[in-house]
Amino acid sequence: MLTVKYITENREDVITRLAKKHVDAATLVDNIIATDEKRRSAKVQADQLQNEMNTLSKAIGQMYKEGRKEEADAAKSRTVELKEDIKNLTTAFAEYDAAVNALVVQLPNLPHDSVPFGRTPEENVVVRSGGEIPQLPDNKQPHWDLIKQHDIVDFELGTKLTGAGFPVYKGKGARLQRALINFFLDEGVKSGYFEVQPPILVNEDSGFGTGQLPDKEGQMYHATADNFYLIPTAEVPVTNIYRDVVLEESELPIRNIAYTPCFRREAGSWGAHVRGLNRLHQFDKVEIVQIAHPDKSYEILETMVAHVEGLVNKLGLPYRILRLCGGDMSFTSALTYDFEVYSAAQERWLEVSSVSNFESFQANRLKCRFREKESKKTVLAHTLNGSALALPRIVAALLENNQNADGSIKIPEILVPYTGFDTI
RNA sequence: GGAGAGAUGGCAGAGUGGUCGAUCGCGGCGGUCUUGAAAACCGUUGUACUGUGAGGUACCGGGGGUUCGAAUCCCUCUCUCUCCGCCA
CATH class of the missing domain: 3.30.930.10 (Bira Bifunctional Protein; Domain 2)
Known part of the structure; x- marks a missing residue:
């Protein structure tokens, strides 16, 4: 399969070259680019929240170590919401990722310039x-x-x-x-x-x-x-x-x-x-x-x-x-x-x-x-x-x-x- | 087929809930020294995604779960090794 990176950066090239294989790829290509955009956005958000979560977890660990149990328990309650958000974003990411994949595998390889035009x-x-x-x-x-x-x-x-x-x-x-x-x-x-x-x-x-x-x-x-x-x-x-x-x-x-x-x-x-x-x-x-x-x-x-x-x-x-x-x-x-x-x-x-x-x-x-x-x-x-x-x-x-x-x-x-x- | 053990970075091998992406060694790479090489010494050394960047996230066989937090605990699958049986 083609790489999403190549498709995104060479939209026109992919479409014109696939025309030689008698494939009208425009819709598929645009769909890939759009879905990948969503995929990345979900990834970035999930990563950010995960980062917060990791930081918080470390802090909680530190609190326990220092015996500040009540403080730690209070911090824990804040993780509930974070956890939920991360779960949703991760699920969304996985769905977009699978979607991008399912789309990309539908694109045939690009024919080399020397490939003759023709159908039969x-x-x-x-x-x-x-x-x-x-x-x-x-x-x-x-x-x-x-x-x-x-x-x-x-x-x-x-x-x-x-x-x-x-x-x-x-x-x-x-x-x-x-x-x-x-x-x-x-x-x-x-x-x-x-x-x-x-x-x-x-x-x-x-x-x-x-x-x-x-x-x-x-x-x-x-x-x-x-x-x-x-x-x-x-x-x-x-x-x-x-x-x-x-x-x-x-x-x-x-x-x-x-x-x-x-x-x-x-x-x-x-x-x-x-x-x-x-x-x-x-x-x-x-x-x-x-x-x-x-x-x-x-x-x-x-x-x-x-x-x-x-x-x-x-x-x-x-x-x-x-x-x-x-x-x-x-x-x-x-x-x-x-x-x-x-x-x-x-x-x-x-x-x-x-x-x-x-x-x-x-x-x-x-x-x-x-x-x-x-x-x-x-x-x-x-x-x-x-x-x-x-x-x-x-x-x-x-x-x-x-x-x-x-x-x-x-x-x-x-x-x-x-x-x-x-x-x- | 039966019984047991195990799967951690290129290799070898620690690590049984909290700065562990992971000790140490070997190998690799860079350097010092040397006419050159070896030895010795110093440094460095995974992959992928993501962000203009600093950075962030994930990955300790695969998948799922418990937990604020998992290489570490639980479930499950796969594979490997040892012994026994069978066999070209």
Whole structure:
């Protein structure tokens, strides 16, 4: 969330920039400023009275010590009214405080200046593309048919065990999964990321910290007996490592990489275009997360994009990088690049990564700060993350793009040391 | 799962109703000394909110209560440790 201080001091800026996300924030912003004003006023009054109370209490203590009991008892009677007033003001303060909070969390993050205008995914801007779209045999098959032919992913079996969207990977399918995970992790570690293996169940505080709660709880599976949530992305546990943390400036940037399974309920979004591996309830993903100095975060965003680009290049997949327009960006993001690979039998672009700079929007929720070396002041850090990469659609594209006329599939050379086979 | 103990500032560890935001030590920072470093000595050292400012307020795991006054008493929740049981 944005800081109230920033909103108050930059009212116009907030409103004009949010217009790019097609949000008319004027009413909300003014409401925040007005409520915050009341909040502060209640705080000041309460503090003053509390100060009187503290002074009086000390005096009473002194009187007792000196044996002036009657005087002390007289003073006590004066505290009754004070106490009542303080209670009322404190309650008012708490109410205003909660109100301000409830309002502020409704404001999306401000889009960066470079974010294109636009409302729909069609208005995203292709910043660059690479790789070559392969010429497939006339009898080309979509991946769900290839999968069936080789019996490497079993959707029906997954449905038996759990339900739709929880496939069972079998044989070379399972090994391909494992190969990709290891490949992505190794590449990340080679680029200087620090590997972590977080829990895949998180508590409410963590869900709130990265913004999945309270609004998007329908997105996550909920283990109600313990009030834990299954993570929709490793972003949640990995970023929350830095919740309520004050880092040293010299520790920045923090660069973490993690593999986790991810769980998404995707309620209501089932339907066309979700066949096969295109959309699942459980899938594997390697995620990169950075905590950065505000002056460096955009530079770092580009290095993350470059890292992801390196991965799709090494896998030989045709790809394009999109800069998301204001209307297609997430609530929390200031600038997002999406990576799409071309799945040549479906003849569709599939999103396989989303790399974002959240600036201090998440950090403010998380209270993730660093101590500025010069001033020794604590400053909100910038958080960034990106998929590097999400597996199922990569697998879909690999299978489709590398198929031969007989339905056999060539494994990209770089993966062979990981899979132990070069053909499916 | 059973029994017990505990949660205090970066760490270690005092403090059981009244100038306690909190003793002392270590660590950190600044300084003296030194060619430099170490040692020694002196000083300093939490966070947040609020006020133009001096300052004020809050925070001793979380929440609630008793009291003129709570780190200290009561209730409750969470977590940690030790022993036993079970277990990949």
